[in-house]
Amino acid sequence: xxxxxxxxxxxxxxxxxxxxxxxxxxxxxxxxxxxxxxxxxxxxxxxxxxxxxxxxxxxxxxxxxxxxxxxxxxxxxxxxxxxxxxxxxxxxxxxxxxxxxxxxxxxxxxxxxxxxxxxxxxxxxxxxxxxxxxxxxxxxxxxxxxxxxxxxxxxxxxxxxxxxxxxxxxxxxxxxxxxxxxxxxxxxxxxxxxxxxxxxxxxxxxxxxxxxxxxxxxxxxxxxxxxxxxxxxxxxxxxxxxxxxxxxxxxxxxxxxxxxxxxxxxxxxxxxxxxxxxxxxxxxxxxxxxxxxxxxxxxxxxxxx
Amino acid sequence: xxxxxxxxxxxxxxxxxxxxxxxxxxxxxxxxxxxxxxxxxxxxxxxxxxxxxxxxxxxxxxxxxxxxxxxxxxxxxxxxxxxxxxxxxxxxxxxxxxxxxxxxxxxxxxxxxxxxxxxxxxxxxxxxxxxxxxxxxxxxxxxxxxxxxxxxxxxxxxxxxxxxxxxxxxxxxxxxxxxxxxxxxxxxxxxxxxxxxxxxxxxxxxxxxxxxxxxxxxxxxxxxxxxxxxxxxxxxxxxxxxxxxxxxxxxxxxxxxxxxxxxxxxxxxxxxxxxxxxxxxxxxxxxxxxxxxxxxxxx
Ligand SMILES: Nc1ncnc2c1ncn2[C@@H]1O[C@H](COP(=O)(O)OP(=O)(O)OP(=O)(O)O)[C@@H](O)[C@H]1O
Ligand SMILES: [Mg+2]
Numbered sequence: 001x002x003x004x005x006x007x008x009x010x011x012x013x014x015x016x017x018x019x020x021x022x023x024x025x026x027x028x029x030x031x032x033x034x035x036x037x038x039x040x041x042x043x044x045x046x047x048x049x050x051x052x053x054x055x056x057x058x059x060x061x062x063x064x065x066x067x068x069x070x071x072x073x074x075x076x077x078x079x080x081x082x083x084x085x086x087x088x089x090x091x092x093x094x095x096x097x098x099x100x101x102x103x104x105x106x107x108x109x110x111x112x113x114x115x116x117x118x119x120x121x122x123x124x125x126x127x128x129x130x131x132x133x134x135x136x137x138x139x140x141x142x143x144x145x146x147x148x149x150x151x152x153x154x155x156x157x158x159x160x161x162x163x164x165x166x167x168x169x170x171x172x173x174x175x176x177x178x179x180x181x182x183x184x185x186x187x188x189x190x191x192x193x194x195x196x197x198x199x200x201x202x203x204x205x206x207x208x209x210x211x212x213x214x215x216x217x218x219x220x221x222x223x224x225x226x227x228x229x230x231x232x233x234x235x236x237x238x239x240x241x242x243x244x245x246x247x248x249x250x251x252x253x254x255x256x257x258x259x260x261x262x263x264x265x266x267x268x269x270x271x272x273x274x275x276x277x278x279x280x281x282x283x284x285x286x287x288x289x290x291x292x293x294x295x296x297x298x299x300x301x302x303x304x305x
Numbered sequence: 306x307x308x309x310x311x312x313x314x315x316x317x318x319x320x321x322x323x324x325x326x327x328x329x330x331x332x333x334x335x336x337x338x339x340x341x342x343x344x345x346x347x348x349x350x351x352x353x354x355x356x357x358x359x360x361x362x363x364x365x366x367x368x369x370x371x372x373x374x375x376x377x378x379x380x381x382x383x384x385x386x387x388x389x390x391x392x393x394x395x396x397x398x399x400x401x402x403x404x405x406x407x408x409x410x411x412x413x414x415x416x417x418x419x420x421x422x423x424x425x426x427x428x429x430x431x432x433x434x435x436x437x438x439x440x441x442x443x444x445x446x447x448x449x450x451x452x453x454x455x456x457x458x459x460x461x462x463x464x465x466x467x468x469x470x471x472x473x474x475x476x477x478x479x480x481x482x483x484x485x486x487x488x489x490x491x492x493x494x495x496x497x498x499x500x501x502x503x504x505x506x507x508x509x510x511x512x513x514x515x516x517x518x519x520x521x522x523x524x525x526x527x528x529x530x531x532x533x534x535x536x537x538x539x540x541x542x543x544x545x546x547x548x549x550x551x552x553x554x555x556x557x558x559x560x561x562x563x564x565x566x567x568x569x570x571x572x573x574x575x576x577x578x579x580x581x582x583x584x585x586x587x588x589x590x591x592x593x594x595x596x597x598x599x600x601x602x603x604x
Contacts, residue, residue: 030404030448196400197410200464203357204414205387214413218404 034222037298044294050287054103054280061100069093069101070252077270087272089262098254099276105255106236106281109170110288113235114228116174121181122224126216128182129189130208140186143179151176151238155247164250169242173235184227188220222299229292233285240281256281307334310472310504311356316365318348318355325351327528328365330582333472338498338505340515340536342551343525349508350395352525353474356506357392369472384418391465395477397457401449407460408445411435414467434463439493455486462493466501474506479514491518513555516540521588524548530582534589544591544601547571 038044057064067073071093078088086095128139151172158168192198198215206214236256242248243257244264251258256277263273311333318326326348333339341349355362358374367374374386394400401410408431414420421427432442438459449457458478465473475494479487495518497503509515515522516536523533524547532545543549550571557563582590583598591598 030450195402196394196396197402199354199359200392200394200400200461201413202359203387203390203392204464204468205384205417206413207417210417214405215402219402 034295034298038294041294041297043290044298047287047290047294050283051291054284054287055107057100058103058107061097061104065094065097065100067094067097069098069254071097077266077273079270080272086276087270089270089273090266095259095273095276098259099256099280102254102256102259102277103280103284105166105249105253106239106257106284107232109166109173109239109255110232110235112170113173113177114231116170117178117181117231118224118228120174120178121227122185124178125182125185125187126189126212126220129186130193130212130216136186140183143182146176147179149176152242152245155242159247164247165253166249169239169247169249172242173238177231177235181224181227181231184223185220188223189216192216192219222295226292226296226299229288229295233288233292236281236288237285307336309333310335310370311506312366312368313352313356314366314368316352316355316367317363318351318360319363324528326355329525329528329530331523331530331533333504333506335471335504336498336502337520338507338518340519340522341506341508341525342512342515342522343510345510347525348528349510349525350476353392353476353506353508357390357474358386387414388418388468389470390472390474391468391470393458393461393465393473393475393478396481397454397461398449398481400461401457403449406446406448407435407440407452410449410460411445411463411467414464418468420468430467434467437466437497438463439489453486454482455490458482458490459493462490462497466497469501471502472504472506474508476508477510478507480510487514494518511554512539512551524551529592530590531592532590534586538586538589542586542589544585544589544598545593546601 062068073084073088073092073094075084075088076092077090078084078092080087084094084096086099089095089098124139124143128136154175155168155172158171162168192215193211195215198211201211201215239248239255240257240260243255243261246261248258248261249255259277260274260281263270263275263277266273309332313332314330315328316326316330317324317328329352331339341352343349351360354360356367356369362375369386369390378386405413408428411431411434412427415427415430421430428445431445435442435444440456440459440463444452444456449460452460458481461478478494479490482490494505494507498505505518507515507518512522512524519536521533521535522539523530524539524545525531526547532539532543532548539548540552543552546569550569553567553569557566580592580594580597582592583595585591585598585602591601593601
């Protein structure tokens with residue numbers, strides 16, 4: 001049964017109730033902490049470095065290279081050499097130069113597609129999630145229908161109507177691409193709008209605009225950023241894929257996709273024409289994915305496996 | 306007896322087929338604490354949120370400071386209402402925006418209502434509020450995740466106080482906290498009540514939590530209030546079997562009596578439409594049919 005323990009057996013060792021509830025660490029904002037966690041992720045840092053190098057090369061290629069992307073040097077399918085680091089192609093153009101001009105096109109397509117997704121997706125998703133009810137149902141059904149349309153069909157139709165070039169490719173990528181962003185934003189909005197801090201803001205008398213700017217956007221920003229970072233590589237890949245089908249940007253413009261596709265035809269005689277753009281596509285896609293994953297882990301450390 | 310500050314008459318809140326709150330009535334008097342107790346999912350939060358206008362009510366009438374507060378209201382009336390009635394939330398993690406500092410969280414109310422002349426006055430108000438809930442002025446620049454559960458709940462309390470309300474709904478403000486911190490937060494709430502003449506609707510899921518703070522207690526079950534009376538009556542002379550069951554679930558501080566404590570199981574009896582509220586004693590109400598109440602009372 002229960003037994004009384006004599007008081008003398010207890011020894012008060014001290015301890016301060018108030019102090020146990022004190023704070024130790026220095027104050028860090030949410031984004032600073034995200035940045036610190038991101039910095040500990042080696043793969044993500046490698047990704048960032050790769051992206052910075054690719055971007056610098058793409059921007060400053062006219063400085064690094066004595067040639068232009070359409071200049072014909074008279075050496076056809078020449079192997080890599082001191083003059084032409086990545087060799088030349090069948091028209092005698094410098095592959096090194098063209099690969100960085102191609103980076104401009106590929107990155108432009110990827111980033112533009114991501115920005116369009118961002119604008120449409122955020123608007124669509126947040127209205128859908130905020131208004132809810134019937135409006136939400138209808139907006140989400142429209143999105144569902146769009147994802148069911150194969151983009152290949154869209155590109156082919158657009159190419160019939162429009163001149164081949166960047167525009168139809170970007171339209172084709174965006175027409176279904178924004179749906180993913182809209183779904184993610186809607187999910188975020190639905191979960192955030194019922195959080196107790198939003199209810200608290202409403203009992204304080206907050207307007208819808210206040211709730212959107214102070215609560216919804218700051219809290220959904222992370223997910224939006226991650227989605228955007230992961231959209232870019234998939235757009236770059238899709239563009240390359242379209243190029244292989246002959247639906248890429250027209251000559252003498254070059255993207256990594258069209259270069260790899262052309263190079264593929266000369267794989268026996270001039271493999272460098274395929275290898276260099278293909279490697280760049282791969283490491284750039286890898287880099288974006290590494291950064292996106294790193295960002296996601298840094299934003300929500302609990303999700304990390 | 307003090308004035309009635311809040312009157313709830315036949316409040317119903319249905320979500321589709323779920324009758325979260327199904328026709329409850331009670332009054333809250335100025336300066337008192339009414340404890341609202343019941344198991345998880347019985348409709349306590351829904352009651353609180355309906356009263357504070359977070360939900361449009363399905364049916365019933367809520368009168369606050371003599372005015373019917375539901376239905377369409379002008380901007381001015383709403384502002385006045387927001388200033389008079391505030392809420393403290395259950396989850397100290399979900400109730401603070403992780404992207405805001407403690408200062409921003411506390412200042413949200415007066416930012417919305419433009420209740421200061423300059424930055425200096427705003428800072429001063431934040432500092433005073435932090436101190437009044439037992440935190441330091443220096444905490445204003447820290448983010449929510451840097452505080453412990455108890456400290457977060459204090460920030461939530463400071464936010465609720467920021468508009469200087471007269472009525473506060475505390476929705477299980479201590480349930481998520483460590484036992485050692487619970488008493489501190491209850492004491493803070495009592496002290497604030499005394500200093501500011503606050504009225505509380507204090508929600509909890511078991512009777513032990515409301516014991517020290519409530520003047521009167523309402524016991525809720527499945528969307529209905531089954532018993533309502535002074536804290537003393539509810540603890541010493543419970544009538545409804547559900548209240549008795551809840552009381553039997555409270556652990557006793559004395560180990561000898563705790564060892565012999567047995568839980569009284571509660572078997573739900575379906576009540577028909579003829580069930581109603583009976584005043585078994587002045588101010589002590591029990592919900593049931595005539596026969597049931599008679600049987601419980603004589604037991
Ligand atoms: N917005 C809503 N939509 C639909 N059903 C809801 C909604 N809010 C609450 N409910 C339902 O109403 C019932 C009462 O919920 P409520 O949150 O009021 O319970 P509670 O007593 O506060 O419980 P707890 O102690 O777990 O907080 C539950 O069955 C719940 O699922
Ligand atoms: Mg609740």
